[in-house]
Amino acid sequence: MESLDQTKPFSRRDAVETHAAGTDAVSSCAPESISRENTAGKTILFVQYTDPALYPPLERAAWMLAAAGWRVRFIGIAAENSALTLAPRPGISCRLLRHRSDPVSRLLSYVRFAAACIGEARRLRPDVVYCSDFRSFPIGLALASTTRVKTVLHEHDSPIVGGGLAASALLKARSAFARRATLCVIPQDERAARFRSATGAARVVVANNCPSLAELVEPAPKPEDALALWYHGSISPDQFPETLIEAMRLLPSDVRLDFAGYETIGNCGYVDRFLGLADAAGLAARVRYLGAFPERAKLLERASEAHIGLALLARAFREPIAGASNKPFDYLACGLPLLTNDTAEWDAFFGNAGVSLGCDPSRPEDIARAVTWYRNNPGERRAMAERGRQKIRDVWNYETQFAKVIEALNA
Known part of the structure; x- marks a missing residue:
């Protein structure tokens, strides 16, 4: 076959x-x-x-x-x-x-x-x-x-x-x-x-x-003089909050934000609004929308070029989400440690596995704090990435x- x-x-x-x-x-x-x-x-x-x-x-x-x-x-x-x-x-x-x-x-x-x-x-x-x-x-x-x-x-x-x-x-x-x-x-x-x-x-x-074992992506070579944040999936204020713009403004110029995906029916125009806010904040060169990827393999390949995967919810989800959302598992399969909500649910599932940091997505300064830790600790960041890939191999597949x-x- x-x-x-x-x-x-x-x-x-x-x-x-x-x-x-x-x-x-x-x-x-x-x-x-x-x-x-x-x-x-x-x-x-x-x-x-x-x-x-x-x-x-x-x-x-x-x-x-x-x-x-x-x-x-x-x-x-x-x-x-x-x-x-x-x-x-x-x-x-x-x-x-x-x-x-x-x-x-x-x-x-x-x-x-x-x-x-x-x-x-x-x-x-x-x-x-x-x-x-x-x-x-x-x-x-x-x-x-x-x-x-x-x-x-x-x-x-x-x-x-x-x-x-x-x-x-x-x-x-x-x-x-x-x-x-x-x-x-x-x-x-x-x-x-x-x-x-x-x-x-x-x-x-x-x-x-979880992803299939066939979807494990060999991480692309990453420059160590810059840090790339990555998001993919449905693009809405609830899952890709505008507080990221202010957080980016607080971070050094070597940090960029790339995102890909599609707008949900109730949020048409949100991508343009988000990019407009980035432009107004002087971040046009550091915040990039890469469109929707028709082929999932290409999406994961592109994700592997980043350093950190974003799984932030602007408000409490209506039901338990850790384990049900495929996004964090996708990131781990691509060699990206996670930035998640700082809640007991996310910490118990991903934090205790040593593959994530938590923050409050409603506070730009807290997002910036967590990203700064990743930026300043590349060795631990790489170790977290490898732990994530091993969890995918062992059980999260x-x-x-x-x-x-x-x-x-x-x-």
Whole structure:
């Protein structure tokens, strides 16, 4: 089988072909011949009412299953504001439908999506249906209730729902599916305990959102006469706070800040605003936005050129986050020690492992203090980076985290 790192990305523009009726779209993440490979093995259908390319754990799971001889099929919704794509690999294919945002079309889009999922399940007759977002759970429940297919509920984040009949129905479907699914996968220990209590689920495993061993990046040579801070991911005030600008102003001129990623729907224009603040502070040459990287391997390669990875939340997250966020693990795989919130949760998970420093992200002077320590202690910084990479090799990798899931699917 082809090595996992010998791939080329596909273009979203080339991938999505609109039907003549204009009601939805299909994308093919791999050559048509892939759908005919591994026919003697098992088949898994990933169902997600979002774009699976935005969820690295799903792609890693697909890699592992395909490498073991499974035929993997994704069905999801094409994201409009992200350049990320699933890279084509043998045994993996993908169908993406378009989503309409106005209320009436949104309902029709969901009905079409549910019908498409049921159609895919009837056509493929998969051994496993893997549902990994809130709106895919009713589909998983329907299939679990009417067929003998194994089902997996994977909840990346607990749902935020308002009132109304639709929200109530979705929550009831979540609980019913959690009790009926073959397995439930939750990315963090405390979240798993809350999930069990809320849903009555009995078969729950925890899989932290770690990178694959194949994603370990050999750190690029780094100049020691400068210090590069790095951030990648969704770009919003909550995860990439403006206090970083003032912190940069307090730091020596040999410290720079590079960031990459995409704006979230509710924060369009934030990149321009952030760069405008940097320019007004005289930091235009030291604060750089590198855009969105369509290919994850290229993103991690670029991250490895920096010295410190930023995982700062401007305010308390609504649920436990350490272990569920893939960002810190990405940084460690690239050879970057972490700058995180100075809280008991982050310190217990990453600080006690000797791979992070904490600060208060609401106070620029505290951010500058922590960055200055890294700048003035390059030997310890390098040791922290190597400890982080070793933790990735030993336990913070998806091969280890996902092993219980694969064991259950193969049973």
